[in-house]
Amino acid sequence: MTATDLNIEDSNRTSARKAPGLGLLLITGVTVLLFTLPLLIPPVFLNYAIKMMVAGLFALAFNLLWSHARLLSFGHAAYYAIGAFAVIHALSLSERGVLSIPTPLIPMMGLIAGALIGLVVGYLATVRGGTYFAMITLAVGELLLSIAPKWEAVFGGESGLSSMRMPWAGLTFGMVGEVYIVVLIWCLFGLVLLRWFSATPLGQIALAIGDNEKRLRFLGYRTHAVKTVIFSLSAAVSGLAGGLIAFAMESASFELFAGANSAMPVMHTFLGGADVFLGPIAGGMGLTLFSELASNASRLWLLYMGVIFVIVMMFAPEGLAGFISRHVKLSLTCWRLLIADYAVFLSGCAGLVLSGVWMAEVSYRLMGTSPIVGLTPDGTITLFEWTFSATSKPLWFAAVAVFVLSLFGVLAAAKRARTTWLTIGQKKDGLR
Amino acid sequence: MEMLSISLLNGTIYGLLLFMIAAGLTLIFGMMGVLNFAHGAFYMLGAYAGYVLSARVGFFPGLLVAGLIVAAIGAMVERYMLRSVHAHGHAHELLLTFGLLFVFDEIVKFFFGYYPVSYRVPETLSFSVFRIGSLEYPAYRLFVGLVSIGFFGALVLILRFTRIGLVVRAAVHKPMMVEALGHNVPLVMLLVFAVGAGMAGLAGAVAGAFYPTSPAMASEIGTIVFVVVVVGGLGSLGGAFIASLMIGILTTLMVGVDTTLADTLSFVGFGSWGKDIGGIFAVPLSASAGTLPFALMLMVLLLRPAGLMGERT
Amino acid sequence: MIKSNSCDEIALAARNVRKSFGSTEIIRGVNIDIRQGERHALIGPNGAGKSTMFNLLSAAFAPTSGEILLNGTVINGLEPAEVNRRGLARSFQITSIFPRLTTFENLRIGAFARYGVRFNILSTANRLRKANEEADRLLRLVRLERVASELAGNLAYSDQRALELGLTLATDPRVILLDEPTAGMSREEAEYATSLIRTVTEGRTLLIVEHDLDVVFSLADRMSVLVHGQIIASDTPAEVKRNAEVQEAYLGQEAAAC
Incomplete structure (x- = not known):
């Protein structure tokens, strides 16, 4: 355990020292790609892209x-929703001519509303840490959810x-491409803002709070005030995210809460x-894309997401990006030793997913609990243009076999890889 | 007046039911320091298990078996999931139970669909016990209350007068110390988790026949029970009992009140001002019954964070 | 505030301080004077209440009765942050640093507080010349330059202790309280730490709680002996050594343990 921990930290430091040229090139490339996206993909996908970016920013x-x-x-959800409603109100005010802000700047209202409500809630919630903080935020969220539908004037019932x-400055904002660019710019703004924050003194102090709040107090910091400010910033950017969704959809309802x-x-x-x-x-964009695509194909998407979440929490608590980056860095030095295990592990995962999804989808249809998907009268199913009998014994046998074999493969590969690392770790320790 | 006494009785019974669910949650928190998000799911699983089993093995045996099944599920969750995440800290345990709530919800939808199932009170208990004025009182409600009281009594007796009860009470306050004294704390935790889940499951099986049994019940009851546990004081069984009754009675009473906040304001001469603002001021209190527990919880968290009877701050 | 001339040379003082936990009284009427600029050690057998006394003096606990005076001003009941701003800093017995920050960044956090840039979000931390210079100075002071960019969580134990000391110094306090700074160290490490403490506390007031009597006798100008929640002697090390009561209550016990 300690060996791998040390390695994570090692890699953190080296990544910071990476040549700036490559990173800059990558960032420029991705930005250019993002801005030219409306020319490359059809409007439907631009809508997906908007949702993805907003989900990423919110996360x-x-x-x-x-x-x-x-x-x-x-x-x-509270700050997200309040940001959304702030933008809707600002839009309708500018529609009525009461307010004259350039349309692309209106999402700013979400940011401001989020910051203000965040200041109030943050002050209350950060009196306590840990479980109490989680509970207070939950309570505030539920409170607003229960009030919102009853307050017609503000939340529209x-x-x-x-x-x-x-329209503004010749732009009509009637086309998704224009909206996409506005959302993109605001998302990049939010991203830069949060990235910038980490590098400021307050960002460092915030990190220190997470590490050791008590120590910070004895260094002369009033940590409650610091936490309130961080909370407000988090709520502000959440409000911006909600505002962007409202800006794109031109509507908001209490369900946002x-x-x-x-x-x-x-x-x-x-x-x-x-x-x-x-x-x-990555999580926000990836999962949003998958859910947009998968929710059309499968009614069980939420189940899959929940199962994946539980598995990740149990076996890769650092999350997928953390897990992958750790493994890439770990295995760069000794990929020859590990490549076979990785291949088995990955194909095992693929096998588990395929057979698991197949069994889940087919039995879901056999259960007949869904009003939307079901069997055809002759007991066949069509998945991905492949029609087969839902109760076909060979198919079920194959699926179960693939599932069991994959599970076995994944477990064995993980065990072998762990042993390899431990040996490498010991060798490294020996060299020190 | 008749309405009031019926409401009081209903509220008390609802409160007792809440306690039956909250008891496990608060004990688990006391011992592990983890607020189990999935606890409401155990209640829901109990209801569905009761629904399936009552049709096969009869109503009353069904209740019992449902409770046992959920206890077994709880034990597995503790043994094979929570325990392996423990090393990563409380936050990850919290997140795991959060994910489990999600999964249990979806699993129930998978097997039973999105809509309430027709889980009904058995013939033997669908009569009215007594009348208050013109209102008849259903026997099943009393049955719900009796089961809850029975479990409350049993729990108190076990915790007060048995050795295992003593260890549990000690472990709620100082788990490390109890472990140092040579008690098998992991086993005790497993047991408490299983019993807590089982009680929630049994409560679900009993209540599911009366209230609607649907996938939404997990998060609905889950959040209310959270409120109960926080208001009562995390880890405090006595506090949970008082808070359960309080919230049960208050929410039930509020449903019957048609006054609005604006009406209340008119007592001090601000009635028209309140009506002008509209929104929450013009909504009858009955519609805000859902708001009350959370407002209460927020107040308690800010004014007396340890809860009514909690010790930990 | 009440401030008499006679108090001016007393940096930190306890006046009839009592502290109870539940029904148990741990500190039973303690009076201590720590003079401006002296190195004062608080010793006592296990369970005498040293840690409690330390926490009272550093305002981590509020006394049940009595007063803690910093430069003649009552500080009990103040927020730790406020006490620190008035020039008192403490270390922790269990290493208390910021593991996710580098050694340099740890010290810089202290320097931020000193230069009042807490809520600055307009410039990056690396741009704040004064704070960075101060962090560099502290880094040299506690001799941790070689691990400046290591994450504090990965440092060796003795380096973490040195960092702990550096953090305590970071706000430029006039009064420093150190809680068992050599606990868990080997003989060489403890000697190194002692010499480090001697250099860095030059010109400041120091109160040290320490188990290791070698460290105490080599550092302290004066010392107080706490037994059963009461001070039984407060004098120079040489005098304290000669005190029969102390020998019986404390040194004798130590000798027996050896």
């Missing part, structure tokens, strides 16, 4: 609290509110990897 904002101050919020983006929206950034962050800066973004 990143949530993770500001965890990755720095080790505060776990279970009520971030059960049906919600909608508004329209006004629902627990599912609080669960989203938690899942995205911890699946992606909370202690890698890009982890939450």
